[in-house]
Amino acid sequence: MHVEFLGVSRERAGIPELEMHAATLGQLLGALLVRLPSLAEIIEDERLHPAFVANVNGDRFVRDPATPLRDDDHVLILSADAGG
Amino acid sequence: MAFGYHGCVLRIDVSCGRAERVPLDETVLRGFLGGSGLGARLLLDEGWAAGDPLAPEAPLVFAFSPLVGSPLTTSAKFAVVSKSPLTGRINDSLASSGFAVAGKGCGGDAIVVVGRAPEWSVLVIDASETAADELPTVRLEPADEYRGATCRDTEAAFRARLGPGFRVASIGPAGERMVRYATISHDGRHAGRGGSGAVLGAKRIKAIAVRGKRRVDWAQPVQLTALSRDLSKRSFGPATAKYRELGTAANLLTFNRFGALPTRNFQTGTFEGAANISPEQLSVTRAKTRESCVACTIGCEHIYATSNGSVRVEYENLFALGSLCGVTDADFVLAASRRCDELGLDTISAGGTIAFAMECVERGWLDAPWLTFGSGEALLRALDLIGGREGLGALLAEGSRRAAAVIGHDSIAIAPQVKGLEIPGYEPRALQTMALGFAVGARGADHNRSGAYEVDFSDKVDRRHVTLDAVRYAIETEDKAALMDSLILCKFLRGVFDDFYGESAIMLRAVTGWDVSAEEMRETARRIVAAKREFNLRAGWTPAEDTLPERFLNTPLPNDPAASLSRERLDALVAEYHRQRGW
Numbered sequence: 001m002h003v004e005f006l007g008v009s010r011e012r013a014g015i016p017e018l019e020m021h022a023a024t025l026g027q028l029l030g031a032l033l034v035r036l037p038s039l040a041e042i043i044e045d046e047r048l049h050p051a052f053v054a055n056v057n058g059d060r061f062v063r064d065p066a067t068p069l070r071d072d073d074h075v076l077i078l079s080a081d082a083g084g
Numbered sequence: 085m086a087f088g089y090h091g092c093v094l095r096i097d098v099s100c101g102r103a104e105r106v107p108l109d110e111t112v113l114r115g116f117l118g119g120s121g122l123g124a125r126l127l128l129d130e131g132w133a134a135g136d137p138l139a140p141e142a143p144l145v146f147a148f149s150p151l152v153g154s155p156l157t158t159s160a161k162f163a164v165v166s167k168s169p170l171t172g173r174i175n176d177s178l179a180s181s182g183f184a185v186a187g188k189g190c191g192g193d194a195i196v197v198v199g200r201a202p203e204w205s206v207l208v209i210d211a212s213e214t215a216a217d218e219l220p221t222v223r224l225e226p227a228d229e230y231r232g233a234t235c236r237d238t239e240a241a242f243r244a245r246l247g248p249g250f251r252v253a254s255i256g257p258a259g260e261r262m263v264r265y266a267t268i269s270h271d272g273r274h275a276g277r278g279g280s281g282a283v284l285g286a287k288r289i290k291a292i293a294v295r296g297k298r299r300v301d302w303a304q305p306v307q308l309t310a311l312s313r314d315l316s317k318r319s320f321g322p323a324t325a326k327y328r329e330l331g332t333a334a335n336l337l338t339f340n341r342f343g344a345l346p347t348r349n350f351q352t353g354t355f356e357g358a359a360n361i362s363p364e365q366l367s368v369t370r371a372k373t374r375e376s377c378v379a380c381t382i383g384c385e386h387i388y389a390t391s392n393g394s395v396r397v398e399y400e401n402l403f404a405l406g407s408l409c410g411v412t413d414a415d416f417v418l419a420a421s422r423r424c425d426e427l428g429l430d431t432i433s434a435g436g437t438i439a440f441a442m443e444c445v446e447r448g449w450l451d452a453p454w455l456t457f458g459s460g461e462a463l464l465r466a467l468d469l470i471g472g473r474e475g476l477g478a479l480l481a482e483g484s485r486r487a488a489a490v491i492g493h494d495s496i497a498i499a500p501q502v503k504g505l506e507i508p509g510y511e512p513r514a515l516q517t518m519a520l521g522f523a524v525g526a527r528g529a530d531h532n533r534s535g536a537y538e539v540d541f542s543d544k545v546d547r548r549h550v551t552l553d554a555v556r557y558a559i560e561t562e563d564k565a566a567l568m569d570s571l572i573l574c575k576f577l578r579g580v581f582d583d584f585y586g587e588s589a590i591m592l593r594a595v596t597g598w599d600v601s602a603e604e605m606r607e608t609a610r611r612i613v614a615a616k617r618e619f620n621l622r623a624g625w626t627p628a629e630d631t632l633p634e635r636f637l638n639t640p641l642p643n644d645p646a647a648s649l650s651r652e653r654l655d656a657l658v659a660e661y662h663r664q665r666g667w
Contacts, residue, residue, distance in 0.1 A: 006341060007334040008325045010364070041322050051323040051579050053541065058342060061543045078338055079326045081579050082541035083510070083531055 001071055003032065006078040009052060012038050025054060026065025028075065042077070053080040086110050087303040088150035088595040093126065094192035096222055098207055098287055099140060099199030103222035108193060114598060114608075118149025118193065120176040121570030121612035123165030124619060126194055127174065133622035137167035137279075138262060138286040140200035146253075146292070148188040149572040150595050154302065155312035157319050158574035160184045160379040167623065168278040169286075170264040170433065170483050171504035171528050174619040175278030178532070178569060179253075180377035181271040186251040189296030190220045201288040204228045204260075206242055211296030212249060220296060227290040232257050234426035235269035242291050254291035255281040256428025261473045262286055263481040265433035265506075269425070272396060273377070276430045278505060278527055303597030311594055315580070319381045323579030327384035328374070332399040333363035335509070339403075343644040344514035346507070347407045348457050349439040350500050350635060353511040354643045357412025361402050366414060382576055388418060395422040403509030404435025408500075409442060409463050416460025420467060427471035433483060436506030438466045440484040440499050441476070449493040452476050497634035503528035512636045513647040515540040516550040520558045520657045524630045526616035532575070535561035548647045555660045563609035570612055585609075617667065630658045 004017040013036050020035075022028035026046035033043045042052050046065050055061050055076040056069070069075065085091035091113075092105045116125040123145040127133075130143040144166045151159035162184040168175035187195060190211040197207065206227045211220035230238050238254040246252075252270065259266035259281030266281030267274035275281075284292075302308050326334050336358055339345040343353040359365055366372070366388055373394070376383040387394045401421040411417055424431045442457045444450035455462050455476070469477025479487050484499040484506055500507045505528025512519035521534030531537065539557040540547035564584060568575055571588060581587050585602035592600050617625070632654060640648035 004341075006338045008322075008329055011329055041325070049322050051321075051325070053543075055342075059546075061541060063543060076341065078541075079334065080541065081323070081326055081538070082335065082338065083332075083535060083537045 001028070001069055001073040001075055003028070003075045003077065006076060008079055009039070009042055009077040012042055014038060021071065022069055024065060024069060025062055025067040028069060029065065048077070051080055053078060086113060086596045086598065087301050089113050089193050089300060090188075090191050090298070092192055093194045093196055094190065094209070094220070095196045095198070096207065096209070097199040098197060098201045098205070098224060098289060101222060101224050103219055105192065105219055113193070115611060116615065117570040117592075117608060118152070119147050119161065119163040119178065119570040119572040120165065120566065121608070121615070122149070122194060123147035123163045123176055124174060124612060124615040126196060127165050127167070128615060128619055130196070132167065133619050134624065135167070137169045137172070137283055140287065141198060142167060142283060142286070144197045144280065144283045144287070145194055146187060146197070147194040148184055149570065150592065151571055151573065152184050152188045153300065154595055155309060156573070156591060157312065157316045157379065157381045158377070158577055159572065160377060161572040161574065162187060163569065163572065164268055164275040164280045166280055166283045168505070168527065169262070169282045170279040173503055173527060173623055173625065174616050175280060175527050176569065176616075177268075177275035177277050177280050178572065179268070179270050179273045179275040180380070180574070181273060182251040182378050183253050183270040183294060185378060186249070186296055187294045189298050190294050191216065191296060191298045197284075197287065197289070197292075199287060204231055204288050204290055206291045206293055207289050208246065209292070209294045209296070211298055216298055230290050231260060235428045236272065236426065238291055239269070239271070242293050246293050249295040250293045251295070252291050252293045255284050256426060256471070258427045258429045258471045259285035260290070261471070261481070263429065263470060263473065264483050264486070265430040267428045267430055269428055272425065274425070274428070274430070277432065277530065277532075281428050302595050304594040308594040311591055315577070316381045318580040319577060321580065324382050324576055327382050327576045330363045331384055331386035331397065333386065333397050333402055335399040336362045336402050337364065339509065342514060343641060343647065344511040345407050346403060346509055346511050348410045349408060349443040349498065350507070350511065351443070352643050353514050353641045353647070355407035358407065360412050361406040361414045361417050363397065366397065369414075380574065382574065384576055390415070390418045390422065392419065392422060395425065397421065400509055401431045404432045405463060408435050408439040408509070410457035411460050411463055412458065413460050416463060420460070420463050423464060423467045427467065429467065429471065432508050433506040434467060434470065436500045437480050437484045437487060438463060441466070441480055441487065443498055444491055444495055447493070449491050449495055499633060501529060502632060503629050505529050510537050511641065511647070512632055513548070513641045513649050514644060515547055516649055517545055517547065517554045517558050519632060519636065519649055519654065520550070520554065520661060521562065523632050523654060523658055524661050526613070526620055533562065533565050533569070534558065535565055535575070535578070548644070550657070552656065552660045555657060555664055558661065559664060562613060563606065566612040567605060567609040570608075627662065
């Protein structure tokens with residue numbers, strides 16, 4: 001699937017986007033942490049820190065590591081605190 | 085009197101310079117706390133809800149809070165509360181920094197200003213040389229020579245003239261000319277929305293200068309110090325990283341990605357020039373520094389260099405003066421933002437009103453061919469005309485709702501406002517819990533009194549198809565905002581609290597000694613929301629005002645046809661909101 005970072009997560013990742021393979025959100029987060037250790041503040045134990053949230057295809061906001069993902073999904077990682 | 089408070093209001097009639105101390109009952113303080121809550125209660129007590137907000141008798145309240153002066157991070161804030169000349173409804177705007185500390189140091193929990201000075205003046209309140217049980221020295225000094233001066237220059241001039249220790253809140257040229265969305269500025273920040281600057285201008289007060297170091301005692305100073313240390317520590321964590329590292333401007337690319345970035349007067353929700361004006365790009369091309377308000381550990385202010393000096397950049401500036409007006413050139417957006425700061429203009433209402441006028445020109449309803457979407461020159465020209473109330477600026481200085489009434493052609497359907505207050509940078513069709521928050525807001529369309537967008541960016545709702553389940557979440561964010569604005573703590577801290585009401589009770593207990601509980605905090609929040617509604621009722625509010633402009637109803641977003649909000653659905657949400665509020 002395509003993973004895109006927005007805001008602080010992009011600053012941490014150092015890249016705007018990348019391609020990954022995972023069956024669930026938890027697996028994806030775990031793999032992201034291995035690939036980009038600079039995400040340690042954002043990802044812990046295959047979970048997102050509460051200050052961050054994931055979105056699938058611009059529709060669903062998800063947190064549950066068991067959330068199933070498909071290879072053609074577009075996953076966004078962004079700050080949960082969206083306003084200001 | 086309770087710890088944390090002085091137990092009185094300083095009430096000043098600038099018609100004659102008379103000042104008095106009006107005692108405040110402890111039940112009022114406990115019931116409304118400070119800031120927006122206390123300000124709303126004091127405004128109700130003044131009995132001017134049905135009056136003209138620009139009349140001499142109209143009260144303008146500067147309300148401090150029990151936490152001001154404490155070591156709790158972000159607590160150096162004050163609320164400016166009045167009837168809005170833009171909406172005719174209650175208006176409470178917050179600003180930060182030294183004015184809050186020095187103002188409370190003058191010996192009152194609030195300053196209420198009424199009357200109209202005989203000539204342009206600075207209102208000077210000085211408690212530095214009077215005993216704690218005496219009124220501070222209150223005097224009016226001539227300020228005619230500062231007419232036309234920018235907010236920044238006015239503040240600098242009065243601080244130099246009056247001497248050390250003074251903190252100054254001022255209006256710019258827009259406030260002098262009673263532009264209905266003029267701000268009151270302090271230290272580069274603004275009590276921005278709803279036109280409090282016009283209310284001060286109507287009193288012929290160019291600035292208020294305060295100096296005072298009167299302290300209040302804290303009930304549990306050791307515990308308060310420990311709480312403060314812990315809160316500061318948490319404020320350095322991931323929950324506030326966004327504000328420290330990119331500022332609120334980080335919203336821009338995110339909102340654009342979700343099709344929620346209002347563009348060309350809300351005609352669509354994505355902007356092709358978003359990357360150009362994003363903080364990610366601005367950081368690459370411009371020098372940037374970071375600043376904090378007094379007593380703040382977050383440091384959310386990102387200040388960018390321009391050819392004409394520096395400018396604070398917030399999401400709302402970039403949206404209102406960028407995508408909303410179709411301007412892709414960052415130099416113009418930053419210049420316009422700086423111009424708003426100088427003139428003392430609310431960027432959201434200024435950008436919203438100009439974008440509305442641009443669309444009216446596009447549709448042939450307004451004869452101003454130079455005022456086109458995408459023109460940075462036109463944007464700057466329009467701001468100067470508004471600040472001077474010259475030519476077309478005289479109409480646009482009235483805000484989009486009043487301008488629509490003059491322009492006709494049913495242009496009110498595309499005027500981006502609720503209750504007369506221009507809509508912030510959250511596309512209501514793409515963020516429908518926020519749409520409800522906008523519709524029911526006591527001061528109009530507002531993202532600071534309702535944080536319902538948080539719900540839209542969560543797994544609690546489907547943001548483009550919200551149901552009645554969303555209503556309780558919207559109420560929750562409104563209540564939480566009411567409490568934060570009354571304690572007062574910065575909303576950028578909201579992510580650090582695990583149990584906001586419980587932790588608020590502990591902080592308030594340490595300051596005041598009151599045996600408050602989380603449940604009492606919840607009740608207080610609801611009481612404050614109800615007080616604002618009570619003011620609006622007395623001002624003539626009817627349920628029909630709790631809605632959105634026709635543009636947003638039954639017309640899907642062109643960039644995202646799934647983002648569609650019907651009038652029937654919004655009406656149902658609003659009705660459910662009223663039901664759950666018990667109204």
